[in-house]
Amino acid sequence: MSRKTWREAGLTIEQMYARCTDDCGCMLWTGAHNHKGHPKIRDESARRVVWEMTEGPIPPGKLVSVDCGRPQCLSHLVLTTKAEAARKANARADVKIKKSLGNAKAAREKFGRITIDIAREIRASAETGKSIAERLSVSTSLVSLVRRGKSWREATTNPFAGLAR
Numbered sequence: 221m222s223r224k225t226w227r228e229a230g231l232t233i234e235q236m237y238a239r240c241t242d243d244c245g246c247m248l249w250t251g252a253h254n255h256k257g258h259p260k261i262r263d264e265s266a267r268r269v270v271w272e273m274t275e276g277p278i279p280p281g282k283l284v285s286v287d288c289g290r291p292q293c294l295s296h297l298v299l300t301t302k303a304e305a306a307r308k309a310n311a312r313a314d315v316k317i318k319k320s321l322g323n324a325k326a327a328r329e330k331f332g333r334i335t336i337d338i339a340r341e342i343r344a345s346a347e348t349g350k351s352i353a354e355r356l357s358v359s360t361s362l363v364s365l366v367r368r369g370k371s372w373r374e375a376t377t378n379p380f381a382g383l384a385r
């Protein structure tokens with residue numbers, strides 16, 4: 221059996237706020253919480269109860285979320301949708317993924333590059349792409365890119381270039 225709703229129980233907004241502490245404008249719930257750490261009153265979401273008390277009915281499919289980033293807050297409530305809440309959570313996850321992809325790209329640029337001497341050897345060699353790739357421990361696609369001039373442009377100046385000749 222479900223318990224009485226807040227309406228049936230005659231709960232008021234004053235009683236709700238009496239169970240909060242005011243912290244810089246955030247009314248922080250001191251009562252029970254659900255498994256996600258969201259304020260709960262009886263078996264209901266305290267956010268939904270406060271919303272209904274102050275704003276009226278919650279449209280179907282809407283969630284009552286908190287806008288100030290403090291899960292216990294019952295002052296800064298906003299209506300959202302599951303999709304919007306998921307999008308925000310994904311956006312936070314995306315930042316992490318982009319950061320790790322950025323690290324991978326940096327690593328590839330650092331270690332995937334060949335020295336200018338290897339590039340010169342690839343260009344000067346008459347060997348097949350496969351054999352020079354094996355000899356120099358680089359990929360055949362890199363050899364072909366270097367030979368077609370698409371990779372490793374000789375923009376880097378070699379400080380020893382003049383000494384050897």
Ligand SMILES: [Zn+2]
Pocket residue numbers: 245246247288290293294295296
């Ligand atoms: Zn707040």
